[in-house]
Amino acid sequence: MRRPSWVPEGTDLDKPNAARVYDYYLGGSHNFEVDREMARKALALWPELPQIMRSNRAFLRRAVTFLAEQGITRFLDIGSGIPTFGAVHEIARAIRPGAKVVYVDRDPVAVAHSRLLLEDDPDSAVVQADLRDVEDLLDRSEVAALLAEGEPVAVLLVAVAHFVSDDENPSKLIATIRDRLPAGSALALSHASLEARPDQAEDHQKLYRMTPTPLTMRTNQQVTAMFAGFELVEPGVVPLPRWRPDQPGTVGEHPERIAGVAGVGFRS
């Protein structure tokens, strides 16, 4: 049973946290020894992880840029974590000055950090909520306000849906969000993929199972299914580096080894 929202969740700094581990992979220092210990173990298993994370970060950048270029000025970044560099509002505002962003994360430390960064930014907000309690998330005043304006909203689920188990039914959570989105809205999603390195996938999932955020890798097909009710833009759901690269040369060799897939779709 989920605890009622008025019963506070504690901050457990004794356990590694996905947002801070992610920061470490990206060369940041917004992390504690417990996070680094976990990250080092993962790196030993999977030395490409920093590269994968950078590809993911690059996808976020390209996706936000693309969506801003399509005219979107509202962004809902769910699972925003610790914006080590290249935060969504910075990327979006390079194209759409004044773009509004609501950051959502369930980790209280990540939320506190984001709040410190964004203290003086009137056009962005930070909300502590959990994708798995999607109704609560959508009912938060900042989120509800963003959706209520009737302007298209881009929902970003970047490297977050794989922290939702099959039992918690990520597709249903996404569909719930979809049904609340104004016309012209979009979904950008990236996800840990089972197909790139199946030999390592199980060990990696095992490692994450020891953390408060266990990982569920999924197939390309399963990820595509999460876009139900959205029309995927070209090139569909593909390995991270292949999604609309800046120049063909930056895709790199063996993009399929990057164990993540991504796609962007507009509400159909």
Place this chain on the structure above:
Amino acid sequence: MSGTTPVNGSAERFHEDWSRLLSADHGIAVHPGLLGRLVARTAALLHRAQLDEPFQPRLAAQAGAELVDAHFTDPVLLARAVELLQSQPIGDDRGPALTGAFAAGWANALRERTLSEQEAIRTAADAARKEAERALRASEARFRALFESAAIGIGIGDTDGNILAVNKALQELFGAAPADMVGRRVGDLVHPEDTPGVWEAYEELISGKREYFQFDKPYYRQDGEIIWTHLTVSLIRDDDGVPQYQVAMLEDVTDRYRLQERLRHQATHDPLTGLPNRAAFFERLEKLFENPEPGARFGLCYVDLDGFKVVNDSLGHDMGDQLLSAVAARLKAALTPLGHLVARLGGDEFVVLLENCRGEQEAVAAAKTVLKALAGPVLIGDHKLAVGASVGVLERRVSTTTPGAAVRAADLTLYRAKEAGRGRWTLFDPKENARAVSRYAVSVRMPAALDRGEFFIDYQPLYRLADGRMTAVEALVRWRHPQLGVLGPDEFVTTAEETGLIMPLGRWVLEQACGQAAEWIKQYGDAAPQLNVNLAVRQARSAALVTDLGRILDSTGLDPARLQLEITESTVVGPEDEALRTLHGLVDQGVSLAVDDFGTGWSNLAYLRDLPVSGLKIAGSFVGDLHDPAKDGATGWRIVSGLVSMAHTLGLNVTAEGVETRKDAERLREMGCDWAQGWHFGRPVRPAEIARRIVEEPKGRPVEER
């Protein structure tokens, strides 16, 4: 500008190499425009560091710092950058210093960045923790408010039973201050009227065997008043599942309870006299019959005022009511101290119930007490009223009758007392009772009763003592009388004999019972019991019986070997009796005969030898008397033992009737008695119950079990 100028082409190549270096790895996450500007700026800085005179190391350091600012924090990048810089041809010997300055600038910026990021994340963690603590305090405050202001009483205790906290509602409920309750023990809150099981449930809860329980439970308030509560106690476990606290929630239901009590009192008490009413009396009486101790006895005094109607008619109902109240008060005062129940059945009829009666003398003593209590005149207003009463006294073993039959018998005995002259008591007499029943309504109604289907048959099982198997059933006819309720054979068979109705009734019983027995045999084969049917004296003397039996055996298909007819000693008066011919006629058809109720009549052993009988049933009074404290048990057993061996000498199968205890059954088995019948083995029951026993007791039941 002086010094050596690097070849133009080499500068372009450096820019290209530098750009390639920064575009890899982290560079892919950076916006191409931003990256382009970074490459241009840092390349320019390094270029100036290489060429400017004098050599300015800070330019190289700045380039390194800018890389870190753009989040190029990977040491691999530093290594590659140093490699690239070192490979550049430079005009003088500043190369190592330049590279060193670049590396120091990068490292210094990274150190600053790391420290500031660490600072940022610690600040964030601190903020998050403070927020969580604030939320926790707010949550605790909410829970505290919930606890304190709840309308329901809440108390928290540990698993040792110490009360740790109580809320306002609970303090008010108990009329107590916190100090009166906190620190007390839950076990102190016991109340003599606690529902059975409440403390067992409590023990199970605190030992972790159950999660919660609910009961209605009374408590003493601080001022000694009693409150009734609807109590729910829940167990709280720690993260490892170990019981930690108990939480009790108490809802005050005192008003509801009092109302129920009042309604119950109204339903069970006579409003005029305050005595238990008819319903309450029957409830108590029926309870007595539910699970009686073997040999348990009870007594009834049925009381009716003499001449009450005259008082009512001449002095008015008001006066009559006052008289009834006074009578009730006197009866209550005289009999309740003796432990007897006095109830008003209606009108001027009262009844005294003696539970656990020690014998006839005690019941008679109670009747005398009733008469004595009402002997003196009653003063009402200016009137001095003399009241008398008549009392019908019944004293029986519980096992020999039913509540309905007992009250009816007591009522009829009262009727005889009235007839015999007022102001006296009369003791129940079975013969008189049967006569009175027949006078009452039996004889008139009986002829039509058979046609109306008011008779039915119950079956009482007989068990073989050697192996505990149900071996036979005795058919017992019952009459569901519309006014008198269910009557047993002893209450109407005599009348049936007198009126001649016994012939069609006997035939009906034989037909029904044989049909039922044949049905059991068809269904269960050898496991089906033998059928025993009683023959009335008049039946046994009728030549038509032989013909009737033949026809019935034919029509029902019952194997005659599975039928035993029970006759009484009085059926046969002498060796030349015409009944003998009939009996031989029956035996010739293949059925067997047994003498019923042996020992109550003539008990002429000589005739017994000449009769064509194969079984003998020792009357229930022999075994029943073994428990009569007034009679010598050892002698009783010797008599029974004598009867058994005498019957065996004659080659007869012996059945003991009226067996009510396991001990008696065992002793009878030890002395060689063949079969037994009685409440220990089962009362007369519906045929379906017999079928159930056939199915469920294929191997018999141990004699020890009831």
